[in-house]
Amino acid sequence: MKKELDSLMQEYEMDALLVTGAGDHNSAMVYFTGGAHLTQADLIKPRGQTAVLFHGSMERDEAAKTGLNTRSYLDYPVKDFIKEADGEPSLAMAFRYRKMLRDTGITSGRIALYGKIDLGKGYGFFSKLQEIMPEITLIGYQENDLLLRAMLTKDDMELERIRKMGEITTKVVGMTADFLSNLESKDDFLVDSTGAPVTIGAVRRRINLWLAENGAENPEGTIFAMGRDAGFPHSSGNDLDFLRLGQPIVFDIFPCEEGGGYYYDMTRTWCLGYAPDSVLKVYEEVKMVYDQIVSELRTGARFSNYQQRTCELFEALGHPSVMSDPKTEVGYTHSIGHGVGLNIHERPSSGLNSNEADILAPGSVITIEPGLYYPDQGIGIRLENTLAVEEKNFRVLADYPMDLVIPVRYQR
Amino acid sequence: MKKELDSLMQEYEMDALLVTGAGDHNSAMVYFTGGAHLTQADLIKPRGQTAVLFHGSMERDEAAKTGLNTRSYLDYPVKDFIKEADGEPSLAMAFRYRKMLRDTGITSGRIALYGKIDLGKGYGFFSKLQEIMPEITLIGYQENDLLLRAMLTKDDMELERIRKMGEITTKVVGMTADFLSNLESKDDFLVDSTGAPVTIGAVRRRINLWLAENGAENPEGTIFAMGRDAGFPHSSGNDLDFLRLGQPIVFDIFPCEEGGGYYYDMTRTWCLGYAPDSVLKVYEEVKMVYDQIVSELRTGARFSNYQQRTCELFEALGHPSVMSDPKTEVGYTHSIGHGVGLNIHERPSSGLNSNEADILAPGSVITIEPGLYYPDQGIGIRLENTLAVEEKNFRVLADYPMDLVIPVRYQR
Numbered sequence: 001m002k003k004e005l006d007s008l009m010q011e012y013e014m015d016a017l018l019v020t021g022a023g024d025h026n027s028a029m030v031y032f033t034g035g036a037h038l039t040q041a042d043l044i045k046p047r048g049q050t051a052v053l054f055h056g057s058m059e060r061d062e063a064a065k066t067g068l069n070t071r072s073y074l075d076y077p078v079k080d081f082i083k084e085a086d087g088e089p090s091l092a093m094a095f096r097y098r099k100m101l102r103d104t105g106i107t108s109g110r111i112a113l114y115g116k117i118d119l120g121k122g123y124g125f126f127s128k129l130q131e132i133m134p135e136i137t138l139i140g141y142q143e144n145d146l147l148l149r150a151m152l153t154k155d156d157m158e159l160e161r162i163r164k165m166g167e168i169t170t171k172v173v174g175m176t177a178d179f180l181s182n183l184e185s186k187d188d189f190l191v192d193s194t195g196a197p198v199t200i201g202a203v204r205r206r207i208n209l210w211l212a213e214n215g216a217e218n219p220e221g222t223i224f225a226m227g228r229d230a231g232f233p234h235s236s237g238n239d240l241d242f243l244r245l246g247q248p249i250v251f252d253i254f255p256c257e258e259g260g261g262y263y264y265d266m267t268r269t270w271c272l273g274y275a276p277d278s279v280l281k282v283y284e285e286v287k288m289v290y291d292q293i294v295s296e297l298r299t300g301a302r303f304s305n306y307q308q309r310t311c312e313l314f315e316a317l318g319h320p321s322v323m324s325d326p327k328t329e330v331g332y333t334h335s336i337g338h339g340v341g342l343n344i345h346e347r348p349s350s351g352l353n354s355n356e357a358d359i360l361a362p363g364s365v366i367t368i369e370p371g372l373y374y375p376d377q378g379i380g381i382r383l384e385n386t387l388a389v390e391e392k393n394f395r396v397l398a399d400y401p402m403d404l405v406i407p408v409r410y411q412r
Numbered sequence: 413m414k415k416e417l418d419s420l421m422q423e424y425e426m427d428a429l430l431v432t433g434a435g436d437h438n439s440a441m442v443y444f445t446g447g448a449h450l451t452q453a454d455l456i457k458p459r460g461q462t463a464v465l466f467h468g469s470m471e472r473d474e475a476a477k478t479g480l481n482t483r484s485y486l487d488y489p490v491k492d493f494i495k496e497a498d499g500e501p502s503l504a505m506a507f508r509y510r511k512m513l514r515d516t517g518i519t520s521g522r523i524a525l526y527g528k529i530d531l532g533k534g535y536g537f538f539s540k541l542q543e544i545m546p547e548i549t550l551i552g553y554q555e556n557d558l559l560l561r562a563m564l565t566k567d568d569m570e571l572e573r574i575r576k577m578g579e580i581t582t583k584v585v586g587m588t589a590d591f592l593s594n595l596e597s598k599d600d601f602l603v604d605s606t607g608a609p610v611t612i613g614a615v616r617r618r619i620n621l622w623l624a625e626n627g628a629e630n631p632e633g634t635i636f637a638m639g640r641d642a643g644f645p646h647s648s649g650n651d652l653d654f655l656r657l658g659q660p661i662v663f664d665i666f667p668c669e670e671g672g673g674y675y676y677d678m679t680r681t682w683c684l685g686y687a688p689d690s691v692l693k694v695y696e697e698v699k700m701v702y703d704q705i706v707s708e709l710r711t712g713a714r715f716s717n718y719q720q721r722t723c724e725l726f727e728a729l730g731h732p733s734v735m736s737d738p739k740t741e742v743g744y745t746h747s748i749g750h751g752v753g754l755n756i757h758e759r760p761s762s763g764l765n766s767n768e769a770d771i772l773a774p775g776s777v778i779t780i781e782p783g784l785y786y787p788d789q790g791i792g793i794r795l796e797n798t799l800a801v802e803e804k805n806f807r808v809l810a811d812y813p814m815d816l817v818i819p820v821r822y823q824r
Binding site: 025059090093114115119123127141143205226236 | 432436449500525529530531538542550551554555617625633
């Protein structure tokens with residue numbers, strides 16, 4: 001949680017955090033600003049002190065709304081540093097960062113770097129900064145990242161923002177189901193009012209529209225994958241495919257707030273009109289494992305325990321899993337879930353890369369998403385909800401039926 | 413132009429370019445791939461050779477579509493490098509990049525870095541790479557960037573993609589005008605069919621919808637700023653404001669292809685219902701300067717000459733400009749235009765940062781956007797089109813009327 005930042009900085013022996021880049025679509029920056037629309041900003045958070053936000057002079061009001069300490073770039077005119085650096089731009093920016101650090105009281109120590117920016121700048125400016133300030137140590141990528149550790153649990157305002165995205169997400173999933181139900185079937189396909197078959201692309205376009213209409217974005221796309229494509233967990237589906245009855249469709253939707261804020265993540269698997277027995281059987285197994293795992297979740301447990309448990313359950317049903325065969329591409333081929341927040345995938349992790357910090361702590365928000373994949377049989381099934389971990393409970397943040405079959409209108 | 417890359421690399425003495433990050437919303441990557449939807453990729457372009465695209469094993473098909481040489485990350489298993497690096501993740505990634513470079517034939521020389529990624533990774537991985545490969549020199553930010561030099565002129569396919577975005581942009585601007593024209597006025601405001609006043613937010617939401625519906629995105633937002641807000645070129649407008657008659661509205665729209673491809677940029681200034689004389693006068697001056705500058709444009713000229721010329725024209729009309737007062741916040745306060753491509757602002761530049769490469773070369777795509785701002789009088793006017801520079805002509809890529817007044821329905 002954000003209030004743990006100082007103690008985490010102590011634990012990681014960090015004297016400051018430095019975040020740079022745009023205000024939007026930049027999770028580390030949004031974490032501190034709450035989502036200010038800033039073209040470019042720098043933020044320095046010294047341990048034990050409020051963060052200072054450096055912003056363009058035109059964006060003073062937007063910066064002020066964050067409630068952080070603010071300083072305008074007007075006090076750091078690039079042309080002065082260019083002069084000091086004899087025209088060398090990376091060195092000039094290094095001088096400028098040195099001054100921003102010093103003005104924030106940072107003259108030595110360990111500084112962790114964050115933010116989404118151009119590699120050329122990230123490498124150019126900060127390797128020069130390290131050169132001219134040998135008394136600091138810049139820390140790049142940390143496998144066990146302190147900011148992701150802080151983000152592992154959410155405060156009430158963050159939870160509410162995620163829940164609200166869940167509300168929008170289920171609303172859009174419902175609109176998608178209604179849209180499909182109101183199409184007529186002809187032979188094995190769904191057709192529009194002119195009798196033309198409807199493509200996955202047409203559905204996806206509507207999903208994008210409905211998300212936009214509700215103030216959400218899907219910068220990572222949406223999975224709407226049918227038949228064989230549904231059998232590949234990473235396939236987003238083929239926009240040119242016609243919607244066909246009786247084929248499983250994996251519909252995995254993970255939008256975020258406009259501007260790149262908090263995410264929600266859910267998956268349903270649908271069959272249009274009817275479900276063949278082979279699909280129904282696999283669906284029921286996935287549903288059973290989903291219910292079983294959710295019933296077994298305990299606050300404080302390591303998330304990866306449930307990955308292990310999911311593998312056991314699926315293997316007991318005769319399916320291959322990544323437990324016995326880490327490279328399997330059929331059966332259960334991925335992880336049981338992940339944390340959700342300002343990043344669609346964050347901690348806690350349930351996978352191989354998890355560690356003792358990846359527990360189901362009160363305040364964390366996780367997905368539970370068992371799935372089974374048999375692409376050669378045209379089968380892929382995944383069911384997923386996003387849940388808030390509470391002291392005693394696991395609460396699905398936005399409920400929606402898990403029914404497999406979407407009824408469609410049969411042409412007379 | 414892309415075909416000049418090798419000669420530019422020669423000129424800049426670069427032996428290779430290294431681009432990293434996602435396939436979407438990452439202009440340097442899109443420049444090479446054309447817009448493949450890759451979660452994470454690395455691209456190495458040695459001088460005189462086709463680029464090699466390193467991609468995740470799940471995204472083989474998407475990578476193959478680019479027509480580049482491709483290699484799967486399967487051949488570069490992270491866990492092997494983690495072992496080699498004794499568990500130190502940044503060092504492991506440095507080893508991995510060293511192997512990718514060597515496999516591409518790069519063992520020494522100067523390598524320019526590109527791509528949008530997390531600063532922690534950018535600094536962590538590449539400062540380590542520089543350490544373990546002293547025989548190479550990693551080049552970060554270059555003020556006069558070779559990739560932006562290449563992007564300065566567009567090939568026919570790029571021009572067509574920008575033109576198509578222009579078509580979508582003008583279509584959405586037209587839909588916005590129609591929407592406003594069909595509202596009724598009540599007292600000084602526009603109201604919906606229930607009689608409730610319509611907000612700027614409601615208009616902006618529709619613009620977002622219409623863009624999405626047409627396969628476009630506006631990751632940088634849209635300016636729809638009225639009255640005093642119109643007087644600040646960087647204000648995007650207040651979503652809670654009601655649409656008021658007779659107030660200038662600066663409508664600056666700059667969407668890109670879905671996934672973060674080519675942009676288009678245009679601005680109109682509108683008054684709903686009627687325009688007060690004070691607004692009309694300023695509008696006519698801006699329109700006159702727009703027409704004058706466009707008529708004076710010459711292929712091969714330095715773009716900044718027209719910035720100078722715009723300042724002269726506005727000052728001759730009695731307005732302050734950045735020529736005589738670089739810090740003025742009234743009158744003409746910005747630059748006459750900029751290049752447009754995979755970045756909304758790219759070269760050629762017409763501003764202070766321009767150099768001898770910033771010419772109106774055949775194949776470049778530029779905006780022309782004079783404006784006048786008097787926030788305390790509630791006045792801001794800007795008119796902007798995107799133009800293709802041809803051998804002898806300057807062609808507006810998507811035409812749209814520049815009328816100031818949007819007629820509205822008066823309530824009976």
